[in-house]
Amino acid sequence: MTSRIPAGDSTVDPGTRRMLARFAPMIYGPTMLFGLGEGALLPLLPVIATSLGADIAQAALIAGAVVAARMLGNLPAGWLVARIGERRAMAIAGCLALAGGIAVLLAPTLLLLAAAVVLIGLxxxxxxxxxxxxxxxxxxxHYRARALSVLGGAFRLGMFTGPFAAAGLLALTGTETAAAWCFIAALAMLVALVLFGRDPEEQLRSEGLLPTAARAGAERRPRSDGVLRTMWRNRGLLARVGLPAASLAAVRQARISLLPLWGVSIGLPGEVIALVVGLTGALEFALFYTSGQIMDRFGRLWAALPAMVLMGGAFLGLALTHDLTHATGWFVVAAVVVGIGNGLSSGILMTLGADLAPPEDPAPFLGSWRTLHDAGGASAPLIVAAVAAAWSLPAATAVIGVIGLLGAAGFTVWVPRLVPHRR
Structure with a gap:
């Protein structure tokens, strides 16, 4: 189905381990810290908003502003990164997010809190x-998929541990603004690592492992065609591979709300729902490196297709079990399958974007790519809410399942044709 990519042993061999370790100080560590900060702050944003006088709708709007700002910020981010370089952009982003965290801590009004949240999202x-x-x-x-899967795993680890860090600080201080302090501390460490961590490019260049595109444009930035021009030139590619990618993002995002809603709808207590959702999270985290190994050894489709079939099929099957005698058992089975599918998809969107991007100037293309799949993720809660309101929760679950299977078909058709594996 796809071209095989040579990649050594299936275990984490010493060469792979050394390659990944080079990116730990400047990329993986900051990524985990950003995830930890967001994981600590985002769940408590509605609580902070209500403490400033927001009603339920306003609190939900402020909490959702992070996702909207992230999606809208991808295109200008592509423009910025293409002009000032990745390391500078990461440092500036960390400083601005740090300022946003301080603003959340000190915001006296809902308007300023909303502005701080938008700044964090951008x-x-x-x-x-x-x-x-x-x-x-x-x-x-030949290391790309594993490296990007570890990047996704680092962020997931941060997002997983962030709420626990916030809960511990909240228990110690008794105030929800402890989450903002956690975010501030994490972002301060992030900025320090980005600015002072050893650049892996130096070591890769000295060992002759730096890809040609990076060697050619090491300190001199290539002339960029601009985000909009790049988007137009690659419109066919983005439409063909980008739409299945958006469907994957939609299914991933839908699981966050669908699984708890389904548990509530079949009458499960909160602690059981939390346990099942936690089990899916553990499976997702456990499989992130396996996803990278599969993609590097056998091709991108061998991770994307099983992930989409598993998640889409699980949601479609779950939609048929709501009123069955063993609905709880089917819910647990579906949640486990969704967790396995999502774990197998770890890093796939970043890897496909990296494969498709022009190697000399990837940032403008990646801005368009990330906007497209972020839009897919942002649409999922709206689809679930609209279909559930118009018909029922099982109908909404079935729609998400169908989106997943359509995305699987799209990957099957377009990934073998359009995704390059050798340059």
């Missing part, structure tokens, strides 16, 4: 795109 877009572009041009191709 900073997240710049940081995410800059690290993606950095890895695209610095990681040798």
């Amino acid at each position: 900073s997240a877009a710049v940081f995410g795109l800059a690290r993606h572009a950095f890895m695209t041009t610095r990681v040798p191709l």
